Amino acid sequence: MITSTDGLSARELHRALTSLLTGSPYVTAPGSEAAWIVGHLSGRSWAQLLAGTGTPLPPDVSAQAEAIALRRRAGEPLQYLLGDAYFYGHRFLADRRVLIPRPETELLVSVCAERLRDRRAPVFADIATGSGCIAISVVLELPHARGVATDLSASALEVALKNARLHGVEDRVEFRQGHLLEPLKGLLFDALLINPPYIPSGDIASLGPELAAEPVMALDGGPDGLDFYRAIARHWRDALFPGGFMACEVGAGQMPEVLRLMGPGRYRVVPDLSGVARALVAERGAVR
Numbered sequence: 001m002i003t004s005t006d007g008l009s010a011r012e013l014h015r016a017l018t019s020l021l022t023g024s025p026y027v028t029a030p031g032s033e034a035a036w037i038v039g040h041l042s043g044r045s046w047a048q049l050l051a052g053t054g055t056p057l058p059p060d061v062s063a064q065a066e067a068i069a070l071r072r073r074a075g076e077p078l079q080y081l082l083g084d085a086y087f088y089g090h091r092f093l094a095d096r097r098v099l100i101p102r103p104e105t106e107l108l109v110s111v112c113a114e115r116l117r118d119r120r121a122p123v124f125a126d127i128a129t130g131s132g133c134i135a136i137s138v139v140l141e142l143p144h145a146r147g148v149a150t151d152l153s154a155s156a157l158e159v160a161l162k163n164a165r166l167h168g169v170e171d172r173v174e175f176r177q178g179h180l181l182e183p184l185k186g187l188l189f190d191a192l193l194i195n196p197p198y199i200p201s202g203d204i205a206s207l208g209p210e211l212a213a214e215p216v217m218a219l220d221g222g223p224d225g226l227d228f229y230r231a232i233a234r235h236w237r238d239a240l241f242p243g244g245f246m247a248c249e250v251g252a253g254q255m256p257e258v259l260r261l262m263g264p265g266r267y268r269v270v271p272d273l274s275g276v277a278r279a280l281v282a283e284r285g286a287v288r
């Protein structure tokens with residue numbers, strides 16, 4: 001037990017949580033994660049807490065913080081424990097219904113924002129939207145853009161809609177439930193953005209506790225991890241205006257095989273910050 005009847009100051013609680021988290025194979029930065037937990041539960045930034053006096057925090061804050069740190073030490077993702085995650089500089093609600101947004105996925109938003117920034121009223125679709133992080137970040141970046149976001153999971157779409165309301169953009173992103181591009185029948189877009197599930201089914205059972213906490217449906221890409229790319233390769237052109245583009249995230253090491261599945265065309269491969277070939281941008285071209 002790290003709680004005391006007198007209540008701990010933020011610094012004392014931080015020190016206690018840091019030592020609880022130290023040594024866990026899942027926690028690479030115990031001090032930073034401890035700071036996130038204290039800041040989140042006290043509703044103040046870490047800088048505010050450090051600037052404050054040694055005033056004790058309410059004892060229930062220490063008790064909650066300890067419970068979270070113990071679960072984190074065992075490998076539960078911090079984002080699910082705290083209920084949110086940051087993506088493209090914005091806060092998104094995240095729970096076990098949705099994949100935790102990843103920094104490498106921000107590439108899709110950058111590519112889209114760069115390409116559509118000068119368009120008067122661009123329209124885009126975000127396939128497999130999960131938390132809605134991609135679609136919502138795009139409309140926050142491009143004030144005149146509108147998007148349709150799809151997911152097969154009704155419960156993921158509930159989280160995505162909450163996130164759209166959190167950012168006041170629910171009138172600019174329409175959510176539709178269904179398989180990949182099926183909910184878009186009859187619609188054309190300037191851009192298609194897709195971060196599909198891409199982990200081979202056989203690898204799912206051996207994932208560590210952090211990935212195992214995420215919805216299987218958000219991870220499982222079929223026997224070789226490439227099922228969604230096969231479907232995308234068949235259908236991506238159908239939903240684009242001439243001159244439009246598709247940008248999709250690709251799993252580490254999968255790019256050569258994904259390019260082969262896509263067949264001949266105009267493609268650009270964008271590396272992430274670790275140098276992994278991560279995003280594939282495909283041009284629809286002026287004529288089919």
Ligand SMILES: C[S@@+](CC[C@H](N)C(=O)[O-])C[C@H]1O[C@@H](n2cnc3c(N)ncnc32)[C@H](O)[C@@H]1O
Nearest residue numbers: 101128129130151152153179180195196197218
């Ligand atoms: C890798 S996650 C991406 C979530 C979010 N776009 C992101 O980047 O954080 C894949 C998403 O695909 C959804 N999904 C799985 N199968 C699907 C299908 N057949 N059609 C549409 N969405 C599907 C999952 O529910 C999950 O939300």
